[in-house]
Amino acid sequence: MAKIDSSLFSSDSKINADAIFEAYGDCPDCGGKLKIRYANKSAFLGCISYPNCHYKKSLTDTAITTVKVMVDTPCPQCDKTLAIKKGRYGLFIGCVDFPSCEFLTSIKQQTDTHVNCPQCHTGHLLEKTNKFGKKFYSCDTYPSCKFVLNDKPVACTCPDCHSPIMIEYSVTQFSCVKPTCNGVINRENKPSS
Ligand SMILES: [Zn+2]
Ligand SMILES: [Zn+2]
Ligand SMILES: [Zn+2]
Ligand SMILES: [Zn+2]
Numbered sequence: 583m584a585k586i587d588s589s590l591f592s593s594d595s596k597i598n599a600d601a602i603f604e605a606y607g608d609c610p611d612c613g614g615k616l617k618i619r620y621a622n623k624s625a626f627l628g629c630i631s632y633p634n635c636h637y638k639k640s641l642t643d644t645a646i647t648t649v650k651v652m653v654d655t656p657c658p659q660c661d662k663t664l665a666i667k668k669g670r671y672g673l674f675i676g677c678v679d680f681p682s683c684e685f686l687t688s689i690k691q692q693t694d695t696h697v698n699c700p701q702c703h704t705g706h707l708l709e710k711t712n713k714f715g716k717k718f719y720s721c722d723t724y725p726s727c728k729f730v731l732n733d734k735p736v737a738c739t740c741p742d743c744h745s746p747i748m749i750e751y752s753v754t755q756f757s758c759v760k761p762t763c764n765g766v767i768n769r770e771n772k773p774s775s
């Protein structure tokens with residue numbers, strides 16, 4: 583089996599925090615992060631703000647399942663194998679030796695749409711998935727450009743204002759990316775670019 587592309591995961595601490603959310607969710611008592619804790623040599627899920635917050639949950643209730651073992655992809659923490667797992671809120675990458683090894687990281691869920699950013703004209707729009715599984719599109723030069731769209735952008739010139747980008751408005755139509763413009767085009771009439 584092919585090695586997983588190492589650019590798929592990252593040791594970035596912020597991304598890691600996303601993976602922790604995807605795996606366990608937040609503490610229902612205080613909204614803090616959850617982590618693996620140990621008492622009498624048994625592992626359970628506890629709140630990071632212990633002893634201020636006493637929330638805890640059995641690991642068998644976390645509903646974490648292994649989707650696919652990433653053969654030949656060693657865990658950076660223990661050298662065993664990494665696996666794609668499904669947690670409470672989404673997919674993440676974890677270690678087969680969980681919970682003995684707590685390594686977890688996010689799967690970067692983004693694809694280049696190859697549509698140029700209409701705001702900064704230098705970036706591309708990337709398709710990303712937020713932690714609730716909803717797709718959105720943002721500029722790859724973020725944070726210098728904060729352009730973001732909820733609908734899929736298409737490189738197609740608006741017949742009304744000549745903006746180079748339209749969005750997938752319905753199954754049959756594209757509409758102008760500019761909220762102030764009413765330009766609409768039927769999908770069959772999309773000029774091939
Ligand atoms: Zn808590
Ligand atoms: Zn490990
Ligand atoms: Zn931009
Ligand atoms: Zn327009």
